[in-house]
Amino acid sequence: IQEIALAAEEGGADGLNVANTMLAMAIDVHTRKPRIGNVLGGLSGPAVKPIIVRMIYQVHQVSSLPIIGCGGVMNGEDAIEMILAGASAVQVGTASFVQPTAMLDILEEIKQYMVQYEITDIKSLVGQVVSGKHNTEGC
Numbered sequence: 001i002q003e004i005a006l007a008a009e010e011g012g013a014d015g016l017n018v019a020n021t022m023l024a025m026a027i028d029v030h031t032r033k034p035r036i037g038n039v040l041g042g043l044s045g046p047a048v049k050p051i052i053v054r055m056i057y058q059v060h061q062v063s064s065l066p067i068i069g070c071g072g073v074m075n076g077e078d079a080i081e082m083i084l085a086g087a088s089a090v091q092v093g094t095a096s097f098v099q100p101t102a103m104l105d106i107l108e109e110i111k112q113y114m115v116q117y118e119i120t121d122i123k124s125l126v127g128q129v130v131s132g133k134h135n136t137e138g139c
Helices: 002-010 046-062 076-085 094-098 102-116
Strands: 016-019 022-025 040-043 067-070 089-091
Touching: 002 016, 002 046, 016 046, 046 067, 046 076, 067 076, 076 089, 076 102, 094 102
Parallel strands: 016 067, 067 089
Antiparallel strands: 022 040
């Protein structure tokens, strides 16, 4: 992901969208056929969020471009987690399908977090994860 981010930056990108869905597949074990007409499809929602947070963190380490975090944001804490990893903005998708007012709820939760921790500018949180050693083996 870091090499891709750097290539996009060197190619003139103004920002990066990290990452939304993961390519996935499901098979009906009774018919032995793919469950999706196109065989492969995108897996999204809360299941992919930890992967996306890791990707945002890794991209933020090598690129100065703004990052939009996409994938699995269901509440304010999810959004803040992506911001702490390095996202300048987040996208809300699946949560909006589950609850049409999700975006308003997420904004309110972010405001409450900022009040609780006396944060006056959300930008001050971008990339501010306090990290110790991290294991990148197997990545």
